[in-house]
Structure formats: C-alpha cells, structure tokens
Amino acid sequence: MALLNLIVLTILLGFLYKNANGAGKSFNQFYSPLWGLNHLTVNPQGTEVQLLIDQSSGAGFRSHLEYGSGLFRIRMKIPERRTGGVVTTFYLTSAPDNQDPGNHFELDYEFLGTNGTLQTNVYDNDGGHREQSFRLWFNPSQDFHAYEILWNRYQIVFYIDGIPIREFKKHTDRGVDYPWKPMHIEASIWNADWAGVVDWSQAPFIAHYKGFNFNACPAQINDVSHCNSLKYFWNKMWLKPKEKMRMRRYRKAFMSYDYCSNLATRKPECSWNN
Secondary structure, eight states, X not given: OHHHHHHHHHHHHHHHHHHHHTOSOOHHHHEEEEEOGGGEEEOTTSSEEEEEEOSSOOEEEEESSOEEEEEEEEEXXXXXSOOSSEEEEEXXXXXXXXXXXXXXXXEEEEEETTSSEEEEEEEEEEOOOOOEEEEOSSOTTTSOEEEEEEEOSSEEEEEETXXXXXXXXXXXXXXXXXXOSOBEXXXXXXXXXXXXXXXXXXXOEEEEEEOOOOEXXXXXXXXXXXXXXXXXXXXXXXXXXXXXXXXXXXXHHHEEEEGGGOTTTOOGGGGTOO
C-alpha cells in the first residue's frame, strides 16, 4: 500500500509540475480569458486562440499562475488587414488584473499597428519608457513566429525565432532595479491613439496565438527567491559571444528606435546593457 501511495503521489506531482510549467500545448491548461470574452475564441483542440478587436472591444488572456523566473514563449501572428492604432501584445507583468498598474515590473512585446513595427519595453518597478523598436525582417501577419522572454537571475533576453534582439542585465549593485516581484503572462489586442489611427472600415482585426508551452518557476506570494535555483535550466542560460555578435548584427540592421540613443530618455543601464 505504501508503494502504491508513493506511485500515485509521484504521478500527481508530475502532473502538477507539468501544469505549472506549461509543458503541453493546450490553452485551457495554462491560460484563462481575461477580458473581451466575446472577442476571444479557442479552437476545439485548445491549440490556437484568436483575439478580435472591433469598435466595441478588444480581448486578452492571462496565465493561471504567477512566476518568478523562466523561459516564456508564444507563437503569434498579427492581424493581416492594414491599419495603425491596433496594438497586439505578449508580455509579462506584475500588475494586478484590470487595475491601474502604477509602478510595476513588465516585459513587453507590442506590435504598433499592423505594418510590422515591433516595440519592446521594460518597466523596472516604474513607469517604463525603455522602448526599443524594430522593423522586422519578415511580415508578422503572414505566418506564426516565436516570441520568447528569458528571465533569470542574470539577465532578461528578448528572442524572435531564437534570435536575441535585446538584453537587460541585472545591475542592482549599480542602483538599477531588477524584477523581484512575481509576474504572470498576458496577451491582448487593443487600440491606442499613440500607436496611430485605426481604420475601422477594415475591422474586425484578428490576432492568432498558438504554441502555449513555456518553462517557468511558479512563484510564492511576493517571493521569487526560490526561483533562482540552478535546478532550473533557464537559470544556467546566458548569451554566449556568438549570440551577442548575432544580436548586435540584428539590432544594427533592424532597430528603428532606442531610448538609450535619446538624451531625454536615456537611463543609467544604457551604459551596461546590450
């Protein structure tokens, strides 16, 4: 009986670990609709989600759990119809659901309109304004591409299709904050005046998401310290010299805006990142 109980416990713990770390592909296992519920569609297999925006609403979803480190990814295809003003996103955030976020941690992928401009941003327990934008080397509305965020105790790295495009290093010893609050995953489609004017005659605009697997450490309430353990493979990841060279090439070729290049927006970490 003791052996049977041990086997059952092992299976149960394995199931819980799988669900916590997003090892499968089903949306419903790891995510929940957050807003605009009648503008969110999940296919019967749970392998693809469509977020729709029209003049009445956009939509969004979030992960069930909060995390303290990990390698987070999604496969995304932005709306095909041309317009400005529509923002299609995938990001991590410590902000409470549907509330004024105030100062918080956040790591963003944001498509500004549907012309292929991708903005990344980092909120470092403040109001953000660390935008770096890219004119991508492909059309993000024509096929799915992988967008990843590595967050560990050394650095945050943004990847597209496995190519690093941005690094935010840990420099707490120099007075730069670094995410220490639990964050969850969100994805959404919405409209913003600062991203352009929406051509509502082209609506609805539909974003597609799939590839819901990710690897992450579930956080305890307001405590992510246990998520720094080296038992997690992503905590042993860092950019190697060849990857840094590749990142520099892609940034030089495709980055269209960098807050570090503007004296009005430049922040202390600009001297040490990337």
